[in-house]
Amino acid sequence: EAGVTQSPTHLIKTRGQQATLRCSPISGHTSVYWYQQALGLGLQFLLWYDEGEERNRGNFPPRFSGRQFPNYSSELNVNALELEDSALYLCASSAGQEIDTQYFGPGTRLTVL
């Protein structure tokens, strides 16, 4: 069974640009989560999508947004990039009887210059 996949692996942008990160959950998983792992700040919850709807978001500004598609894949968009947005962005998914157990992808490393 394929795990959570994320693309791209690396992304380099300049300040002020927009970044789009993509995530495909494990087959059959309907919930997708996004986390930011920034140096010195640890792992922080960003967003949770379930059945196409945003269910919860962490303490991040509105320029962090996303969506979930009918096939349950998800996009994370970061607008007006700032230097401090440089981080590893991790996607996770969960479903069914293990709804509270999240399985993570390999992450997208975003570098903002």
Next chain:
Amino acid sequence: AQSVTQLGSHVSVSEGALVLLRCNYSSSVPPYLFWYVQYPNQGLQLLLKYTSAATLVKGINGFEAEFKKSETSFHLTKPSAHMSDAAEYFCAVSDPGTGRRALTFGSGTRLQVQP
């Protein structure tokens, strides 16, 4: 709100020695607790989880953890360290009582295994 504290940002053990990584949690309701491992330049891999069943939880790669409500702890142990265990370990709490399924992570413990 829930929180997790991992004591010791770095732990060094000899190969074959006991591994003990400490995690204390704070939660207003009985929590679900998780340990994840992260190898360099990779995502997080689930080691084990506690979801209110048996208090002693066995995970992958010989790791186990014991939920102790009286001590609000969920320490991770492995009887004999292997070189391949060198990685960063994260304890996390999920509080289903409030409906949130977001994970709150500890700051992580980097495990070094000396030959």
